[in-house]
Amino acid sequence: xxxxxxxxxxxxxxxxxxxxxxxxxxxxxxxxxxxxxxxxxxxxxxxxxxxxxxxxxxxxxxxxxxxxxxxxxxxxxxxxxxxxxxxxxxxxxxxxxxxxxxxxxxxxxxxxxxxxxxxxxxxxxxxxxxxxxxxxxxxxxxxxxxxxxxxxxxxxxxxxxxxxxxxxxxxxxxxxxxxxxxxxxxxxxxxxxxxxxxxxxxxxxxxxxxxxxxxxxxxxxxxxxxxxxxxxxxxxxxxxxxxxxxxxxxxxxxxxxxxxxxxxxxxxxxxxxxxxxxxxxxxxxxxxxxxxxxxxxxxxxxxxxxxxxxxxxxxxxxxxxxxxxxxxxxxxxxxxxxxxxxxxxxxxxxx
Ligand code: CA
Numbered sequence: 290x291x292x293x294x295x296x297x298x299x300x301x302x303x304x305x306x307x308x309x310x311x312x313x314x315x316x317x318x319x320x321x322x323x324x325x326x327x328x329x330x331x332x333x334x335x336x337x338x339x340x341x342x343x344x345x346x347x348x349x350x351x352x353x354x355x356x357x358x359x360x361x362x363x364x365x366x367x368x369x370x371x372x373x374x375x376x377x378x379x380x381x382x383x384x385x386x387x388x389x390x391x392x393x394x395x396x397x398x399x400x401x402x403x404x405x406x407x408x409x410x411x412x413x414x415x416x417x418x419x420x421x422x423x424x425x426x427x428x429x430x431x432x433x434x435x436x437x438x439x440x441x442x443x444x445x446x447x448x449x450x451x452x453x454x455x456x457x458x459x460x461x462x463x464x465x466x467x468x469x470x471x472x473x474x475x476x477x478x479x480x481x482x483x484x485x486x487x488x489x490x491x492x493x494x495x496x497x498x499x500x501x502x503x504x505x506x507x508x509x510x511x512x513x514x515x516x517x518x519x520x521x522x523x524x525x526x527x528x529x530x531x532x533x534x535x536x537x538x539x540x541x542x543x544x545x546x547x548x549x550x551x552x553x554x555x556x557x558x559x560x561x562x563x564x565x566x567x568x569x570x571x572x573x574x575x576x577x578x579x580x581x582x583x584x585x586x587x588x589x590x591x592x593x594x595x596x597x598x599x600x601x602x603x604x605x606x607x608x609x610x611x612x613x614x615x616x617x618x619x620x621x622x623x624x625x626x627x628x629x630x631x632x633x634x635x636x637x638x639x640x
Pocket of ligand 1: 344345346
């Protein structure tokens with residue numbers, strides 16, 4: 290095809306419709322590929338890698354403090370089972386909400402592990418930071434914000450927060466309003482408008498609507514909200530009928546009008562990678578699922594999770610981690626990604 294010379298204004302217009310100007314890197318649980326997730330050390334290392342945002346997963350303690358943990362349990366990343374053996378619930382889990390901040394602060398944090406049939410602790414990622422080495426603890430939300438804001442001051446970057454309110458349905462059932470508590474802390478630290486460098490995320494659509502419709506206006510705040518998307522059978526969000534918890538059905542989000550409905554209360558979505566690119570895709574035939582277009586048609590930003598560099602976490606249609614980034618940043622044209630390896634995504638985008 291012969292190249293025609295177009296006026297600059299038209300070029301800009303054409304260009305902007307298919308190039309995602311400034312896609313984001315979100316450090317998932319910190320630089321969690323390199324150091325135990327959600328420790329201040331993992332956040333500091335992530336910061337030095339210059340992502341756009343660093344993620345916080347927030348759960349509540351017995352004494353209503355907000356701490357950084359991915360699960361609302363303590364058993365995958367701490368020595369709670371050895372320290373407080375009698376404090377598990379009937380399901381064998383140690384719930385953060387049953388422990389005070391002082392108790393949680395006394396725990397030792399390690400790289401995440403699972404307990405196998407023999408009762409041995411096996412690292413979730415065998416080649417990541419060695420289990421039980423060095424010395425790590427569970428930070429509070431305030432401690433982490435002060436770390437990031439302090440580094441923004443000393444290093445001069447403008448790295449944002451990307452907090453996730455974990456299992457608000459569970460906290461609500463336990464009589465705690467975690468969303469209100471998170472918003473209060475965010476406001477205290479100056480995050481109160483859509484112009485501030487923060488996205489607030491949750492898997493729970495009922496709670497996200499409540500935040501948008503009730504809590505933010507009542508607190509004179511307005512933040513960018515991201516609806517994380519699960520499949521119903523992940524049991525990521527539950528609804529209670531008395532004491533019986535049933536999985537919340539996400540099916541409506543995958544209907545043709547689902548994203549328009551999300552856009553009423555949120556600014557973006559956080560889908561699982563496979564919700565955007567069909568797992569049946571091959572290198573020469575990347576199949577982009579309808580959710581992507583539906584989200585963009587509804588003017589939502591799209592920040593899929595989770596990009597991990599371990600060989601068994603590279604999608605079959607990609608030849609390498611960088612190739613997987615290329616598929617999502619350049620073919621699917623997502624607005625950002627959550628990654629355990631923020632350095633690799635930053636260097637990919639800088640090329
Ligand atoms: Ca998260």
